[in-house]
Amino acid sequence: xxxxxxxxxxxxxxxxxxxxxxxxxxxxxxxxxxxxxxxxxxxxxxxxxxxxxxxxxxxxxxxxxxxxxxxxxxxxxxxxxxxxxxxxxxxxxxxxxxxxxxxxxxxxxxxxxxxxxxxxxxxxxxxxxxxxxxxxxxxxxxxxxxxxxxxxxxxxxxxxxxxxxxxxxxxxxxxxxxxxxxxxxxxxxxxxxxxxxxxxxxxxxxxxxxxxxxxxxxxxxxxxxxxxxxxxxxxxxxxxxxxxxxxxxxxxxxxxxxxxxxxxxxxxxxxxxxxxxxxxxxxxxxxxxxxxxxxxxxxxxxxxxxxxxxxxxxxxxxxxxxxxxxxxxxxxxxxxxxxxxxxxxxxxxxxxxxxxxxxxxxxxxxxxxxxxxxxxxxxxxxxxxxxxxxxxxxxxxxxxxxxxxxxxxxxxxxxxxxxxxxxxxxxxxxxxxxxxxxxxxxxxxxxxxxxxxxxxxxxxxxxxxxxxxxxxxxxxxxxxxxxxxxxxxxxxxxxxxxxxxxxxxxxxxxxxxxxxxxxxxxxxxxxxxxxxxxxxxxxxxxxxxxxxxxxxxxxxxxxxxxx
Amino acid sequence: xxxxxxxxxxxxxxxxxxxxxxxxxxxxxxxxxxxxxxxxxxxxxxxxxxxxxxxxxxxxxxxxxxxxxxxxxxxxxxxxxxxxxxxxxxxxxxxxxxxxxxxxxxxxxxxxxxxxxxxxxxxxxxxxxxxxxxxxxxxxxxxxxxxxxxxxxxxx
Numbered sequence: 001x002x003x004x005x006x007x008x009x010x011x012x013x014x015x016x017x018x019x020x021x022x023x024x025x026x027x028x029x030x031x032x033x034x035x036x037x038x039x040x041x042x043x044x045x046x047x048x049x050x051x052x053x054x055x056x057x058x059x060x061x062x063x064x065x066x067x068x069x070x071x072x073x074x075x076x077x078x079x080x081x082x083x084x085x086x087x088x089x090x091x092x093x094x095x096x097x098x099x100x101x102x103x104x105x106x107x108x109x110x111x112x113x114x115x116x117x118x119x120x121x122x123x124x125x126x127x128x129x130x131x132x133x134x135x136x137x138x139x140x141x142x143x144x145x146x147x148x149x150x151x152x153x154x155x156x157x158x159x160x161x162x163x164x165x166x167x168x169x170x171x172x173x174x175x176x177x178x179x180x181x182x183x184x185x186x187x188x189x190x191x192x193x194x195x196x197x198x199x200x201x202x203x204x205x206x207x208x209x210x211x212x213x214x215x216x217x218x219x220x221x222x223x224x225x226x227x228x229x230x231x232x233x234x235x236x237x238x239x240x241x242x243x244x245x246x247x248x249x250x251x252x253x254x255x256x257x258x259x260x261x262x263x264x265x266x267x268x269x270x271x272x273x274x275x276x277x278x279x280x281x282x283x284x285x286x287x288x289x290x291x292x293x294x295x296x297x298x299x300x301x302x303x304x305x306x307x308x309x310x311x312x313x314x315x316x317x318x319x320x321x322x323x324x325x326x327x328x329x330x331x332x333x334x335x336x337x338x339x340x341x342x343x344x345x346x347x348x349x350x351x352x353x354x355x356x357x358x359x360x361x362x363x364x365x366x367x368x369x370x371x372x373x374x375x376x377x378x379x380x381x382x383x384x385x386x387x388x389x390x391x392x393x394x395x396x397x398x399x400x401x402x403x404x405x406x407x408x409x410x411x412x413x414x415x416x417x418x419x420x421x422x423x424x425x426x427x428x429x430x431x432x433x434x435x436x437x438x439x440x441x442x443x444x445x446x447x448x449x450x451x452x453x454x455x456x457x458x459x460x461x462x463x464x465x466x467x468x469x470x471x472x473x474x475x476x477x478x479x480x481x482x483x484x485x486x487x488x489x490x491x492x493x494x495x496x497x498x499x500x501x502x503x504x505x506x507x508x509x510x511x512x513x514x515x516x517x518x519x520x521x522x523x524x525x526x527x528x529x530x531x532x533x534x535x536x537x538x539x540x541x542x543x544x545x546x547x548x549x550x551x552x553x554x555x556x557x558x559x560x561x562x563x
Numbered sequence: 564x565x566x567x568x569x570x571x572x573x574x575x576x577x578x579x580x581x582x583x584x585x586x587x588x589x590x591x592x593x594x595x596x597x598x599x600x601x602x603x604x605x606x607x608x609x610x611x612x613x614x615x616x617x618x619x620x621x622x623x624x625x626x627x628x629x630x631x632x633x634x635x636x637x638x639x640x641x642x643x644x645x646x647x648x649x650x651x652x653x654x655x656x657x658x659x660x661x662x663x664x665x666x667x668x669x670x671x672x673x674x675x676x677x678x679x680x681x682x683x684x685x686x687x688x689x690x691x692x693x694x695x696x697x698x699x700x701x702x703x704x705x706x707x708x709x710x711x712x713x714x715x716x717x718x719x
Contacts, residue, residue: 118573119573119576122573122576122577122580123580123581123584126627127627130572130573147627179627180630181568181569181627181628181629181630182627303625304621304624304625305618305621305622305625308614308617308618309618
């Protein structure tokens with residue numbers, strides 16, 4: 001069967017089980033778009049900016065536990081994907097990004113809309129390819145998907161010169177992928193696991209610290225089981241939220257700069273830390289010297305470079321979180337068939353005291369809407385079951401603190417890179433993957449303006465997303481830093497000159513709702529969630545509310561600024 | 564460090580980019596093909612704290628095109644480096660230069676009216692030694708390769 005490169009591309013994407021891709025056409029990919037129009041089974045969602053396509057694909061991958069795909073043209077189309085790719089790289093999200101390229105004969109000639117995207121994205125992709133022969137196209141695509149989803153997942157970029165996608169060739173199914181230079185370690189070392197089991201049994205003050213790796217390897221069940229059978233309290237990084245049920249009594253809350261008092265204190269005083277799928281980001285550790293000073297640290301990660309990178313670890317385990325945790329559970333059951341659920345009453349009561357002394361709280365008001373209150377109400381009204389995407393800044397932290405995630409893959413945020421403008425296209429991607437779910441973007445008035453054009457994508461594609469804007473007319477997180485550390489010099493963070501978000505929503509064909517007083521919050525949220533189609537809810541919130549607790553940058557995580 | 568890589572365009576750039584992006588420094592670098600088709604060997608010299616070296620090795624290994632990374636620092640290995648040294652050869656110094664060349668078992672590969680070009684092959688210490696002896700004669704220019712190395716016996 002003779003197919004051209006464009007047809008091979010579509011055939012290969014379908015064979016990877018992907019049903020929806022996000023993209024934007026252009027000269028270099030016009031043949032691919034022609035082939036897309038002449039096929040069934042692969043849905044293409046037309047975004048309004050290429051950055052949106054990558055964030056949408058990122059969220060699609062997370063909500064669907066699969067690989068996300070974006071398709072863009074050469075030159076500016078390709079460079080517009082870089083932020084999205086870098087974000088997915090930081091968060092280890094499996095993506096394959098296809099970029100158009102000028103014909104092979106013109107590469108290097110500074111042709112119209114030519115850019116060396118393979119060179120540009122080398123440091124922010126897991127791997128990337130420039131396809132130089134149509135004969136290798138199918139194989140490269142298969143390899144790209146394999147690399148994206150295996151080991152520590154990540155984004156892979158495939159650059160497609162125009163003549164390659166135009167050329168017809170006899171299609172051959174590519175064979176199995178086997179790379180001599182790439183063999184991720186899934187199975188952990190047994191000896192190390194026996195040590196871990198002994199440590200767990202002996203520990204007086206253990207804590208589990210879960211990260212995005214637990215969610216990526218779909219190990220939430222194992223993690224939850226281990227925590228309950230051994231009675232170990234659990235905290236998580238931002239990326240790990242949902243890996244352990246937020247309503248479980250063993251849940252400590254998030255760790256780090258805006259972590260809960262009891263989570264940070266627990267880490268400060270634990271004697272054993274079981275870290276799974278984390279990379280000890282500076283936002284989690286604060287001052288490294290004072291991070292878990294009395295603990296033996298066990299670190300499970302599929303990526304050896306994550307181990308010993310930021311902090312010293314006593315028991316490193318290279319392996320898949322799911323396989324490793326399952327094996328630890330098996331070994332525990334061998335030694336303690338009934339579990340050790342009765343153990344450590346002192347430690348747990350100490351943690352309870354920390355929780356009671358400084359719970360997560362804010363000062364409620366009857367005159368002005370508190371942003372935390374909006375999220376609490378949203379949590380109640382959606383029964384904690386919505387998929388939440390966020391922008392970056394205060395909105396993101398309040399969402400992390402006050403929406404108590406019970407399930408993995410329900411909190412979708414740009415964790416590592418911290419991309420403002422992530423939430424709206426991400427909500428579109430998540431809803432495309434999970435139409436059965438309520439999907440809400442918790443946004444700030446600053447962030448939402450960074451990719452506001454994607455409202456049109458949601459409306460056009462009938463993708464029913466709800467946007468909650470916590471509108472304080474400031475770039476709130478930077479303002480908060482300026483308040484605390486820069487004598488309240490609010491340099492360039494005042495955003496009083498904002499558009500009317502209700503009218504803006506209407507201009508795009510969405511529904512706009514405004515809420516200005518606390519007593520309307522429930523009603524507006526209820527109306528918004530029950531209105532069909534894309535809805536923008538604009539909440540005028542307390543202008544100078546800050547995120548607490550807060551660990552000043554570089555400080556010890558046990559020394560927090562409190563409400 | 565001796566690194567085997569897929570012989571593909573962009574591999575060197577990936578490795579160099581890894582070093583520059585993470586603030587590591589490369590002292591010397593040498594790349595050439597091996598007996599195996601489509602496999603190249605990169606020999607690289609870098610000076611860092613042991614913890615950074617550990618991270619460099621892991622990061623190198625993480626690159627999809629890198630097949631093996633062999634840190635030779637604490638192993639037995641043979642190392643060579645090639646240099647061409649063009650040195651002033653005034654009549655009264657010629658005999659001494661020839662004597663030095665003889666002692667170091669080097670070769671004169673080009674002779675001019677007032678210069679010799681000397682080929683030196685050996686480890687870094689030998690290079691440093693001959694350069695320090697030739698310096699007083701007036702070195703005009705030096706071209707040097709990076710170090711290449713292979714582990715002795717069982718090392719890859």
